[in-house]
Amino acid sequence: MIIKIASEVIIMSEELLEKVKEALKKVADPHMGISIVEMGLVENIEIEDKGETIAKITIRPTNPGCMSAARMAMDARNVAEQVEGIDRAEITVEGHMMADAISEMVNK
Numbered sequence: 771m772i773i774k775i776a777s778e779v780i781i782m783s784e785e786l787l788e789k790v791k792e793a794l795k796k797v798a799d800p801h802m803g804i805s806i807v808e809m810g811l812v813e814n815i816e817i818e819d820k821g822e823t824i825a826k827i828t829i830r831p832t833n834p835g836c837m838s839a840a841r842m843a844m845d846a847r848n849v850a851e852q853v854e855g856i857d858r859a860e861i862t863v864e865g866h867m868m869a870d871a872i873s874e875m876v877n878k
Contacts (some may be wrong), residue, residue: 783817786855790815790825793849800838806846813864822857825850830865841865843876 795805795859806812806829814828827846831839834864843861850859861876 783819786823786825786853787815788813789853790817790827790850790856790859794827794846794852796849797842797845798855798867806842811842812846815852825853825856825859826862827859828862828864831832831863834865836866839863839868840872843872847876 776853782795791807791812794815795807797806798804799809799811800804802809805825809832811829812827813830814826816826818824827850829839829843829846831842840863841862845861849859850861861873861875863872866872
């Protein structure tokens with residue numbers, strides 16, 4: 771997992787990043803019943819602060835045809851946006867045959 775901080779307030783962003791990561795542990799792969807963080811599906815988390823604080827999260831399902839990719843992405847967005855200090859979450863799905871469509875739908 772690559773974790774980047776795109777903000778000048780490093781300490782606060784690191785704490786926020788850890789809170790987002792903890793929140794994402796609540797999202798389980800519905801078929802496996804295991805956290806998407808534990809399964810290694812969360813490929814990247816970035817905290818961006820440009821007037822509003824955005825958590826940018828990249829998810830890569832294990833299967834390019836995973837039927838639950840959209841659900842996991844939406845759940846990830848919902849839990850990330852519940853973290854105090856996060857104004858908005860943007861989810862990018864990669865490595866799925868419908869990655870662009872899922873990412874667009876989840877981020878509407």
